[in-house]
Amino acid sequence: MELHFQLVLAFLLLSPCFIQTRRIRGVSMSYRRLYRERKSFLCMDGSRLIPFVQVNDDYCDCTDGSDEPGTAACPNGRFYCMNLGFRPHYIPSSRVNDGICDCCDGSDEFSSRMQCPDKCRMLGQKERRELEETMKAVNKGLLLKKQLIEEGALVWQEKQEQLKQLQKMAEDLKIKLEDHRRRKLKAEAEKEHLQKAVMPDPNSVEGQGERPGQAPHGGRPRVDQGSVFHSREKEGKAEIQEQHDPANTSPHENPVIREAQSAVDSAVAELQKVEEAHDSVQMEISELQEKLENDYGPEREFVFLLSRCVQMTVSEYMYTLCPFSQVTQKNSAGLEVMLGKWSGWLGPPDSPYRQMKYDEGEACWQGPKRSTLVSLVCGTETDLRSVKEPSKCLYSMELQTPAACSLNTQRSSIHNEL
Structure with a gap:
């Protein structure tokens, strides 16, 4: 009986299925078929054919790093976190076995001393609750949009x-x-x-001193025939x-x-x-x-913004956005600067009403004229959520408003969160 058990265990340890499970880490299910146990392995970029035993051997053979999905040997490699119960994702292979838990299931620290607890279930539950709140907000935003x-x-x-x-x-x-x-x-x-x-x-x-009715030089009086x-x-x-x-x-x-x-x-x-x-x-x-003549959306849902300005204070500056008019910045001393005038919609072809452009603002010192890009997001209130200056004289704002809510927003939220 004991001999039979040892033979079965030896068979399992030496079987290709076990070798694949033990050796192939950091590969998503869609790519597992490319890492089946065979005599050779073709790099994903097609640049080289190597013996399969060199896969995940902690030495980089393929220029694209595809032979080392489960190690940190390749600088451009990627490790796939399965994260059952949460969202799977990739991390740079340089983070594998570095003593920091990057995957919520701890799979990236399989050979390190770090003991990573599996937090995927907890994170998944939290994200689903947030998704429910997001969906409630989107649904409420759609009602407000009507x-x-x-x-x-x-x-x-x-x-x-x-x-x-x-x-x-x-x-x-x-x-x-x-x-x-x-x-x-x-x-x-x-x-x-x-x-x-x-x-x-x-x-x-008459101007020469003659009396009215008197003839010149003492002649007979004239009779007015006019x-x-x-x-x-x-x-x-x-x-x-x-x-x-x-x-x-x-x-x-x-x-x-x-x-x-x-x-x-x-x-x-x-x-x-x-x-x-x-x-x-x-x-x-x-x-x-x-x-x-302005474009206020397919159902003119943005018309209500015509007479409304929103403000946000960042540090010592007060930013004011008046949609379809202008964007200004005022410092604590009361000095106001024009950051741009309404220019038009700048969103992508499939979502043209997702971004506004304001240009031709006041010129920066030794720089171009100021301009502002305003991104619109779905929300139950109409106000500014953020103001930044990603580059000199170029400002970015995020405006939340029910007018930006749509069924596409709803589907996008589900796709991104789940």
């Missing part, structure tokens, strides 16, 4: 109505503008007429000249001229007011049209 889409539709309608009202106001102001221009021209014409009446042409007969308007003009001239001697009174001091100038000034002031109002309305129309 509300934002409904609110966005109302905001969009209000903006359209506001545009119509502004355009109607601009048309009314345009009519008033033409009317005030005519009034100004009329007041200027009346003033010019009165000035001519007060100050007769020095080259005319129009009624011409007669009234002369009568007005005579009356004004009797009251105010042109030789002693400046036309600017004449009360009639002053009154005419006052009418001109009033017409000019009223015209200027209407012009300013018209220009202001046209500017509002232009700004509103520009906003309405």
Whole structure:
């Protein structure tokens, strides 16, 4: 009986199956077929064929390190952590048997003195709880997104109505503008007429001192054959000249001229007011049209961000993001710097609404103009989660908002966490 047991044990120790289990470490199940016990082993990059006994012998034979998946012999090698109950993953082969537990199942320290407890089950349970919380947040975010889409539709309608009202106001102001221009021209014409009446042409007969109605050089009196308007003009001239001697009174001091100038000034002031109002309305129309031309998502789910700014303090700086407008940075002394103006969406083709770009900010000292990239992530609140400056004059922000939640986000969370 004892002899039979020893023979069975010897057979198991010498069988290829046992040799494979004992010798082949750090290989995933999908690659196990390439490490079956045979006479030779082909490096995965096809560069070399070596005897199979040289696999995991702590000497690097293949340039890609594929012959030493379970040792630290190859600098570019990888060790596969099985991590049953948790997520499997690779670690650099340099970490194998280095006295630090990198795999949660402890499989990377099989020959070291370090006793690594198996924590995979505990980590798996913790991650599943976190996944459940994440899924609850995503589901809540999707519900909030539906509300934002409904609110966005109302905001969009209000903006359209506001545009119509502004355009109607601009048309009314345009009519008033033409009317005030005519009034100004009329007041200027009346003033010019009165000035001519007060100050007769020095080259005319009257300007040479002749009395009205007297013929030149003592001749017979002239009879006015002009129009009624011409007669009234002369009568007005005579009356004004009797009251105010042109030789002693400046036309600017004449009360009639002053009154005419006052009418001109009033017409000019009223015209200027209407012009300013018209220009202001046209500017509002232009700004509103520009906003309405923006892309706010396939269901306009991001429209609600139009009138909302979010802030975050990092160290001594206050960062303010106003979506579809600008990004600024203010220090403790109150100095504000523009970090970029809204430029457009910059996400990948399959998720274009995952990143915003803000450029043409203020120039750095001896550097380029500042710019900011804003990544959008799903969340139940709309606020900034992080602000960084990964390189000079380039800033990165993470904005969480329900508007960024989607079914793809939900599927991605499941795929990444499990």
